[in-house]
Amino acid sequence: MKKIIFYALCAAVLAGCNLDNRFLTSTSGSIYECLVICEDNVKEEVKDTLGAYMYGLPQSEHTLTVSSVKPDLFKDHLKAGRNILQIDINPNAYTRVKAATSLDVWAKPQAYMRINAPSTPAFLEYWRQHGAEIREWFVREELARQLNLYKGSKNEQAVAALKRSKYKMFIPEEYLLIKDSTLVLNKRKVNVVWCCDNKGPMRKDIMVYTYPYTAQSQFSNDSIIAMRDRVVKELVSAQVEGSYMATEVKFEPPVSRSVTALRDTVGGFYGIETRGLWKIKDGEAMGGPFVSLTRLDQVNGLVVHAEAFIHAPNQKKRNTLRKMEAILYSLRMPNEK
Numbered sequence: 001m002k003k004i005i006f007y008a009l010c011a012a013v014l015a016g017c018n019l020d021n022r023f024l025t026s027t028s029g030s031i032y033e034c035l036v037i038c039e040d041n042v043k044e045e046v047k048d049t050l051g052a053y054m055y056g057l058p059q060s061e062h063t064l065t066v067s068s069v070k071p072d073l074f075k076d077h078l079k080a081g082r083n084i085l086q087i088d089i090n091p092n093a094y095t096r097v098k099a100a101t102s103l104d105v106w107a108k109p110q111a112y113m114r115i116n117a118p119s120t121p122a123f124l125e126y127w128r129q130h131g132a133e134i135r136e137w138f139v140r141e142e143l144a145r146q147l148n149l150y151k152g153s154k155n156e157q158a159v160a161a162l163k164r165s166k167y168k169m170f171i172p173e174e175y176l177l178i179k180d181s182t183l184v185l186n187k188r189k190v191n192v193v194w195c196c197d198n199k200g201p202m203r204k205d206i207m208v209y210t211y212p213y214t215a216q217s218q219f220s221n222d223s224i225i226a227m228r229d230r231v232v233k234e235l236v237s238a239q240v241e242g243s244y245m246a247t248e249v250k251f252e253p254p255v256s257r258s259v260t261a262l263r264d265t266v267g268g269f270y271g272i273e274t275r276g277l278w279k280i281k282d283g284e285a286m287g288g289p290f291v292s293l294t295r296l297d298q299v300n301g302l303v304v305h306a307e308a309f310i311h312a313p314n315q316k317k318r319n320t321l322r323k324m325e326a327i328l329y330s331l332r333m334p335n336e337k
Contacts, residue, residue: 024108027082029320035078036068036086041120042127043119045066046087048139054254054318056275057289061318079106083138086114087123094118097126099148101137111141115180139322144262146326161193162208166334167304169295170327171195175206185230188212193236202312204324206216208331210302218303219272221256224294225249228305232278243283247290252277259293262329269336271295278309286311287320295326299335306331 020146029035036046049223051062069078073089084105088094105112105327108255113134114316117123127134129327158171179194192209209231217223236245254276261269272294279287291308297304308324 027107027110028080029082034064034066034079035085037074050135084112089117091118109145113242143326158195168332170330204310208306210304213301213303215268224274238280238283243280244282248279277289291325297333
């Protein structure tokens with residue numbers, strides 16, 4: 001009787017195991033690594049696009065760290081990679097180029113893209129049109145994973161400070177609230193919530209400030225940077241008296257672009273991402289990268305600027321800045337869930 005019960009339970013478990021309920025191994029590799037499966041005749045162009053230098057860093061760092069392998073060497077031990085791009089060029093199997101994305105194919109969390117093409121010229125034409133978009137897809141999947149990791153960790157004080165304005169944002173517990181106040185700049189009230197993680201050799205800051213919305217032009221690059229410079233000049237100084245933070249506009253001018261929410265779409269999401277470098281003026285030779293997300297609070301008629309910036313001399317900054325960037329994408333307006 002015990003054997004019958006055991007076999008019956010096994011049958012029930014096996015019957016319930018389908019592709020949507022699989023036991024997947026954990027992914028291998030570091031964040032922002034991508035494995036490309038392709039032949040040598042397209043390898044270099046693909047790697048150049050995926051591994052292009054990330055904008056807005058003081059030292060050159062690749063957007064993705066790319067490795068490659070030929071199709072016949074893509075064995076089981078490589079299928080646990082966290083980001084995989086597979087390129088199959090076969091004139092006997094395909095008549096046109098087709099790309100498809102999947103999540104958690106062989107491991108979890110995993111982003112997988114496959115591109116099928118009938119010929120090398122057809123693939124290269126497609127890649128030159130869409131390679132940058134494909135790189136962006138892998139980046140945003142990494143951001144979404146990182147954002148998911150922050151859900152279980154928060155600084156109660158900082159979250160409460162934002163909540164008073166009916167905003168929600170994941171502020172990890174290692175960030176301490178150092179300012180929750182109101183400034184008056186050019187006769188406009190600017191509410192500021194500022195958090196900092198200063199443990200270890202790298203200083204990481206997250207700042208959220210709001211000011212009245214008056215025109216769509218406030219979302220231009222020039223307007224965002226002008227307001228940023230006014231706010232950080234008031235708040236951020238160094239050891240030399242009279243020094244203050246400003247945006248670097250010559251060496252690596254700040255750039256802005258429109259962005260949308262990560263995987264979970266939010267109604268009415270409209271944001272401008274800006275990235276570049278900051279520096280200390282009239283003081284020490286200090287600087288670093290920043291990235292910001294500027295959004296519209298339609299309920300209260302406010303512009304909401306959420307920013308992450310780093311000070312980490314002689315250290316690689318890509319992965320840390322990307323992790324902080326994910327925090328910015330957790331910002332929710334009063335009318336969003």
